[in-house]
Amino acid sequence: MTDNTKKSIHGEWSSRFAFILAATGSAVGLGNIWKFPYITGENGGGAFVLVYLLCVVLIGIPIMMAESMLGRRARQSPINAMQTLAEEAKADPNWHYLGWLGVVAGFLILSYYSVIAGWSIAYVFKAFIGSFSGGDAKDMQDLFAEFTGSPLSLTFWHTIFMVTTMSVVARGVQGGLEKSVRFLMPGLFVLLMLLVGYAMTTGSYQRGVDFLFVPDFSKITSNVVLTAMGHAFFTLSLGMGAIMAYGSYLPAGDSIAKTSLLIAGADTAVALLAGIAIFPLVFSNNLAVGSGPGLIFQTLPIAFGNMPGGWIVGILFFVMLVFAALTSAISLIEPAVAWLVENHGCNRKQACIWSGTLVWFLGLGTVFSFNSWANVKFFDKTIFQLLDYLTANLMLPIGGFCIAIFAGWIMSQANSESELELSNPVYYQVWQILVRYVSPAAVFLVFLHVVGVL
Numbered sequence: 001m002t003d004n005t006k007k008s009i010h011g012e013w014s015s016r017f018a019f020i021l022a023a024t025g026s027a028v029g030l031g032n033i034w035k036f037p038y039i040t041g042e043n044g045g046g047a048f049v050l051v052y053l054l055c056v057v058l059i060g061i062p063i064m065m066a067e068s069m070l071g072r073r074a075r076q077s078p079i080n081a082m083q084t085l086a087e088e089a090k091a092d093p094n095w096h097y098l099g100w101l102g103v104v105a106g107f108l109i110l111s112y113y114s115v116i117a118g119w120s121i122a123y124v125f126k127a128f129i130g131s132f133s134g135g136d137a138k139d140m141q142d143l144f145a146e147f148t149g150s151p152l153s154l155t156f157w158h159t160i161f162m163v164t165t166m167s168v169v170a171r172g173v174q175g176g177l178e179k180s181v182r183f184l185m186p187g188l189f190v191l192l193m194l195l196v197g198y199a200m201t202t203g204s205y206q207r208g209v210d211f212l213f214v215p216d217f218s219k220i221t222s223n224v225v226l227t228a229m230g231h232a233f234f235t236l237s238l239g240m241g242a243i244m245a246y247g248s249y250l251p252a253g254d255s256i257a258k259t260s261l262l263i264a265g266a267d268t269a270v271a272l273l274a275g276i277a278i279f280p281l282v283f284s285n286n287l288a289v290g291s292g293p294g295l296i297f298q299t300l301p302i303a304f305g306n307m308p309g310g311w312i313v314g315i316l317f318f319v320m321l322v323f324a325a326l327t328s329a330i331s332l333i334e335p336a337v338a339w340l341v342e343n344h345g346c347n348r349k350q351a352c353i354w355s356g357t358l359v360w361f362l363g364l365g366t367v368f369s370f371n372s373w374a375n376v377k378f379f380d381k382t383i384f385q386l387l388d389y390l391t392a393n394l395m396l397p398i399g400g401f402c403i404a405i406f407a408g409w410i411m412s413q414a415n416s417e418s419e420l421e422l423s424n425p426v427y428y429q430v431w432q433i434l435v436r437y438v439s440p441a442a443v444f445l446v447f448l449h450v451v452g453v454l
């Protein structure tokens with residue numbers, strides 16, 4: 001049983017429902033609506049989606065349970081949580097470096113996440129002033145190219161997003177988050193359904209759906225599998241301690257298994273709906289499926305510019321996207337802020353100023369990689385692409401691998417069993433097999449394949 005007397009110094013969720021809302025807010029974000037469609041396009045469609053779904057079920061859900069459990073047991077920021085749990089298990093104190101890996105990953109991800117969230121804010125204004133009205137595919141491509149070609153605009157919107165995120169985090173995660181996610185999730189569902197409705201009228205609906213769900217296995221390479229697996233971690237916010245930090249505010253006695261299933265289900269539903277809304281538009285407008293990070297910014301505005309009521313739907317959509325990005329961004333920085341407060345005696349505001357400034361600077365690398373430094377490449381990748389590869393494809397799976405090993409092998413069985421409180425011992429065994437063998441082996445094998453050992 002979780003120790004009821006032990007509480008996080010940062011506060012606690014008001015209920016399990018609040019944790020579900022916050023963790024769903026963390027999971028559902030740009031990863032679902034912006035990244036999932038464009039990487040699906042780049043990686044050939046159905047087969048990629050299938051691997052991604054398999055990874056969510058076999059790796060994502062068990063690791064999400066493990067992360068929430070570790071956080072709730074330790075009731076501290078991930079770095080200190082790993083230290084405490086390693087001591088409790090009489091294991092190597094170096095486990096706390098796992099917390100560090102997460103903090104670094106969170107900084108790096110937020111640095112580019114904020115730039116893309118900035119695009120979304122800019123698109124709220126573009127929607128508002130009618131920039132999409134009556135536009136065709138070419139107009140939207142030009143609009144996007146002109147916008148991302150300006151380092152000044154991108155820096156401006158990136159700054160607005162970072163300042164907003166840090167001021168929310170400075171106030172403490174619980175209150176504001178609970179409220180905003182309560183409106184956000186139903187709102188997003190409704191808008192995505194409307195967009196799916198529009199997609200049905202384009203004449204390419206079936207083609208779009210087939211692209212997403214009919215697998216063509218000839219498209220599968222080890223890098224496609226790595227990207228799909230990395231995305232399962234990214235989209236569920238796993239492998240870096242975000243869910244661990246949120247788990248540490250989870251009251252004792254709530255079911256971790258049910259919450260994890262619900263969160264993963266909602267997250268997957270949003271991603272698939274976004275895909276179903278976008279690909280018919282891609283095909284009906286003869287756009288390239290592999291257009292990259294600009295995909296949703298070049299396709300959805302065509303729908304907003306031409307559907308009845310599109311002006312307001314467009315505004316609402318981008319507003320929701322910004323909120324979805326905000327509730328995820330908060331969780332990317334929370335492990336670092338919680339750690340600064342625990343270990344350096346700063347208050348939340350100071351912790352936010354320090355960490356936010358650092359992330360803002362890092363973000364400039366991504367800003368320039370879309371314009372002035374578009375030709376600056378490392379390993380054939382722009383700074384943005386490199387950051388994305390390094391974090392989503394390497395750091396999160398490595399973090400997740402270690403979390404699975406810790407939860408499955410290092411933490412005592414008695415502790416994990418009592419912490420998870422599964423209603424049926426068979427469920428516990430299934431979870432244990434997944435975190436002990438299946439998830440770590442899957443991550444390991446994919447890595448071996450990518451480096452060419454297999």
Ligand code: PFF
Nearest residue numbers: 027029030031234235237242
């Ligand atoms: N899950 C978020 C998304 O899909 O947009 C991104 C993210 C948030 C990744 C928090 C990792 C994380 F720790």
